[in-house]
Amino acid sequence: MPEDATPGSTLPAAPGARYHEAVDTRTGMFGTRGSGDTTGYGGLVQPVTMPPPSEPPYGGWFDEVAQALSSGLAEMGLPDTVEQVVVDRGEITFFIRRAGLLETARLLRDGEALRFEMCLGVSGVHFPGEKGRELHAVYHLLSMTHNRRIRLEVACPEGDPHIPSVVSVYPTNDWHERETYDFFGIVFDGHPALTRIQMPDDWPGHPQRKDYPLGGIPVEYKGATIPPPDDRRSYN
Amino acid sequence: MSTAHDATHDPYGASESETTSGRVFTVTGQDWDTVTSGVADEAEDRIVVNMGPQHPSTHGVLRLILELEGETITEARCGIGYLHTGIEKNMEYRSWVQGVTFCTRMDYLSPFYNEQTYSMGVERLLGIEDQVPEKAHVMRVLLMEINRISSHLVAIATGGMEIGALTVMTIGFREREMCLDLFELITGLRMNHGFIRPGGVAQRMPPGALDQIRDFIALMKKRLPEYAALCNANPIFKGRLVDVGYLDLAGCMALGITGPVLRSTGYPWDLRKTQPYSGYEDYEFDVVTWDTCDAYGRFRIRLEEMYQSLRIIEQCADRLEGLQGAPIMVEDKKIAWPSQLAVGADGMGNSLDHIKHIMGESMEALIHHFKLVTEGFRVPAGQAYVPVESPRGELGAHVVSDGGTRPYRAHFRDPSFTNLQATSVMTEGGMVSDVVVAIASLDPVMGGVDR
Numbered sequence: 228m229p230e231d232a233t234p235g236s237t238l239p240a241a242p243g244a245r246y247h248e249a250v251d252t253r254t255g256m257f258g259t260r261g262s263g264d265t266t267g268y269g270g271l272v273q274p275v276t277m278p279p280p281s282e283p284p285y286g287g288w289f290d291e292v293a294q295a296l297s298s299g300l301a302e303m304g305l306p307d308t309v310e311q312v313v314v315d316r317g318e319i320t321f322f323i324r325r326a327g328l329l330e331t332a333r334l335l336r337d338g339e340a341l342r343f344e345m346c347l348g349v350s351g352v353h354f355p356g357e358k359g360r361e362l363h364a365v366y367h368l369l370s371m372t373h374n375r376r377i378r379l380e381v382a383c384p385e386g387d388p389h390i391p392s393v394v395s396v397y398p399t400n401d402w403h404e405r406e407t408y409d410f411f412g413i414v415f416d417g418h419p420a421l422t423r424i425q426m427p428d429d430w431p432g433h434p435q436r437k438d439y440p441l442g443g444i445p446v447e448y449k450g451a452t453i454p455p456p457d458d459r460r461s462y463n
Numbered sequence: 464m465s466t467a468h469d470a471t472h473d474p475y476g477a478s479e480s481e482t483t484s485g486r487v488f489t490v491t492g493q494d495w496d497t498v499t500s501g502v503a504d505e506a507e508d509r510i511v512v513n514m515g516p517q518h519p520s521t522h523g524v525l526r527l528i529l530e531l532e533g534e535t536i537t538e539a540r541c542g543i544g545y546l547h548t549g550i551e552k553n554m555e556y557r558s559w560v561q562g563v564t565f566c567t568r569m570d571y572l573s574p575f576y577n578e579q580t581y582s583m584g585v586e587r588l589l590g591i592e593d594q595v596p597e598k599a600h601v602m603r604v605l606l607m608e609i610n611r612i613s614s615h616l617v618a619i620a621t622g623g624m625e626i627g628a629l630t631v632m633t634i635g636f637r638e639r640e641m642c643l644d645l646f647e648l649i650t651g652l653r654m655n656h657g658f659i660r661p662g663g664v665a666q667r668m669p670p671g672a673l674d675q676i677r678d679f680i681a682l683m684k685k686r687l688p689e690y691a692a693l694c695n696a697n698p699i700f701k702g703r704l705v706d707v708g709y710l711d712l713a714g715c716m717a718l719g720i721t722g723p724v725l726r727s728t729g730y731p732w733d734l735r736k737t738q739p740y741s742g743y744e745d746y747e748f749d750v751v752t753w754d755t756c757d758a759y760g761r762f763r764i765r766l767e768e769m770y771q772s773l774r775i776i777e778q779c780a781d782r783l784e785g786l787q788g789a790p791i792m793v794e795d796k797k798i799a800w801p802s803q804l805a806v807g808a809d810g811m812g813n814s815l816d817h818i819k820h821i822m823g824e825s826m827e828a829l830i831h832h833f834k835l836v837t838e839g840f841r842v843p844a845g846q847a848y849v850p851v852e853s854p855r856g857e858l859g860a861h862v863v864s865d866g867g868t869r870p871y872r873a874h875f876r877d878p879s880f881t882n883l884q885a886t887s888v889m890t891e892g893g894m895v896s897d898v899v900v901a902i903a904s905l906d907p908v909m910g911g912v913d914r
Contacts, residue, residue: 250865251865253865253866253867257838275844275865275866276844277844277845277846278844278845315845315846316587316588316590316845316847317587318846318847318848320846344716345716345719345721346719347719347848347850347857347859347876347881348719348876348881350861350872350874350876351872351874352846352863352871352872353872365846365861367848367859367861367876369857371732371737374737374738376738376848378846378848397717397719398717398718398884399717399718399719399720399881399884400719401884402880402881402883402884403881406880423544424543424544425543425544425547425913425914426544426547427544434549434552435551435552435872441549441552441553441555441556456553456556456557457556461556461868461869462837462838462839462867462868462869
């Protein structure tokens, strides 16, 4: 535990507590590749970073929730489950290690001070540039008792895309996890019937991954050819 | 008297074939004699009925797989995905503003809510939530509430049609037409508006719109009681709806059900009150609840919510009266769409004043126009989730940016998708004839379910 953490807290305190790395690297500026870039911006290399971890106090009720979560997890013998906490734009995100996700979800639902009764599903995000943490599953939770919202984010590597299913805690995630499996290939261990839901059963690949092409064919119009959207010049 | 043998030559009978999983009858609206006589010999076996995806009672391309014992449903499962169009993936290849044009097509009965939740997410990412002008908020609320009425009207109309109450359908679509006329007047389109945009709305209120809105309110106040008179105490209507599609509060919580279905359990959860956005805290309206947990309660809630929406629309019209000439977009020219459309002799189109400005007066304006239209604006990296109370429940867009000019990921938590999961618990153990009533009370829109 970092030395400057508040007593009794098992949450990582400082930005250094967990790495805050670039999720991607952006090169150039106007989408030009190869030669022909006369802007001078072609050689520009910028890291893409997500909002950095926050330090307590997080402000308002965020601290109550963070405190209840950390003490609850410590009691259950899972003190390192929260990787980092990000407070950004008035929303709080807990990064959860995948091994403790199910227990965390149960604690969040049942804890007296937490009471996040409702889960608004899971959404996948693919960061191919974030090595070892390519696939993210993002859960939005709502506490109707306390009128609060939090977000959980769980990451897993592309080579081992397994995250525990929370369907036993939040049955509503049944279809949501099937959808995220369908589109991102995240395997939710413990899901009662993890099959594709939107794409046909025999569909190859997971369409919302970044390396999956959008597809489309060039369209000819009045003699000119318009390429499909993912082949058009884009501004990065 | 027809037998299975005769039926093979009967052009109006259902076709019959033997498969590895048993005998299959394909019914597409013919006589059912073949089926009834065909299954009579093996009455002890279970019967699996596949309903849809092309079926008039399934609210679009929804496939239902029902396992029957006599007329009782023992298992009900949904097959979805027939309307999947990859809108979320497509949005990753367009600019942030173009995203509105895509997401408005998801839940096609409540397009403004899709636009609103997406735009609010982008506004939060940009950090401009406080800069959106008041008039934009009022116009958004106005359009959303008219949209709530038009959406609830379709829910009631199609729900009535499915149980044979055709008058409810015809009058429902008659009133919806007036809502669409208002949309056409204000946004130029009857659906797929792309009107609510990050930073505000696309256009000013057209001249004469407020008068038409007031006429609409006055007319609706006369027409809405017709629904109550037709249905509320109608014994056939009640016989079909009361105690059908039962789902209590615990079930709603576990299954993540929101909207009228949740409120039919007596729990007054409405994001417009509990977590207000776009200035909903400044409007007077009531959250409608019912305590029967059934399809009838949901019908009454939708009916009453239309009255409440009318109240809000009235207040919007009053406020717009005092906001004439007020801005409708954020002041930041880097975010606001550079050109406003104008109404010409041939309908809505480019503003000639704007074209004159960029083509003849200012080269810098032309450069800015080009940059903003082709490249768009950059959104700082991060993620946001700003839900709204759509006619079907909580609709939220999880918007992720990597700091670029296009959404890195946009995921929509659509209430139709989540609510449809309740099909099994609402129908199992009930009668076949109640399945369509239960599903109609959920009011799923397949465009939102499949996205």
